[in-house]
Amino acid sequence: MSTPASQSPPAPSMVWSSGDYADVADRMIPALGARLVEIAGVGAGQRVLDVAAGTGNAALPAARAGARVTALDITPELLQAGAQRAGDAGLEIAWIHGDAQALPFADAGFDRVLSCVGVQFCADHRAAATELLRVCRPGGRIALIAWTPEGFIGQVLRTISAATGASGGPGGPGGPGATLSPLSWGSESGLSELFGSERAARAVVCREHVEMPAASAEAWVDYMAAAYGPMVRARAALHPSGAWEPLRECLIEIAAAHDSGNGEAFAARAEYLGAVID
């Protein structure tokens, strides 16, 4: 498979508004936000920030737990969908359009700073980590869920990056933090680079997984290529030269290798790292 020359990356909001991310979150990771709220120890009355919140996968359960929630994202379409959901559920959440690399909040303003497979897709990973630390109050907690490099989505993202020539992974190309990649957020060594070795050594981490259902490995890849922004963009970029088909075959192999194998319907087992950083 030939690797096209690198081009300047699309704006992240263009990546994440391609396809139908709201549907991906509902089908593939419906329980992940609630799990993050649980590991973060979110409680009533806390000031909680959900960074790269998308449609509110973590923000909604945090609000349900009685927290005062702010949800920030760079993609207006996802914020609008999240606000609609919150309204339908009678939950009050402040939806802020902004960049995780330059958060529009004062220092130390939040008791809990969350990100569910979100901030790992920023371009400048160091800037984003610095911002999470800045807005979290002393004694507060940062809690993250991130795809691991060796897990299913880690392998998918790396394979797409290699095929498209994106330097830092889909949705998170180069930039000043280019020695890091989206998958740095999913390993202890990456957390150490992002947050410093002392803080990372105190972090409480867990490795867990979600099961991503589809009719088959092929159906999973075809669904994601129509709905998951980074894959939608990869398919659009590679299809004209005929390079999408070989990538699709590779992704189907990866998906099949992660079938949880319960003998019934296909479900890909996707590992993530949960981390709580004080």
Ligand SMILES: C[S@@+](CC[C@H](N)C(=O)[O-])C[C@H]1O[C@@H](n2cnc3c(N)ncnc32)[C@H](O)[C@@H]1O
């Ligand atoms: C995989 S989605 C995760 C969304 C949500 N947290 C969830 O659990 O469904 C990644 C999100 O990161 C957001 N994002 C990417 N770069 C960003 C940036 N620089 N600042 C804020 N949000 C960003 C995208 O708009 C998208 O909503």
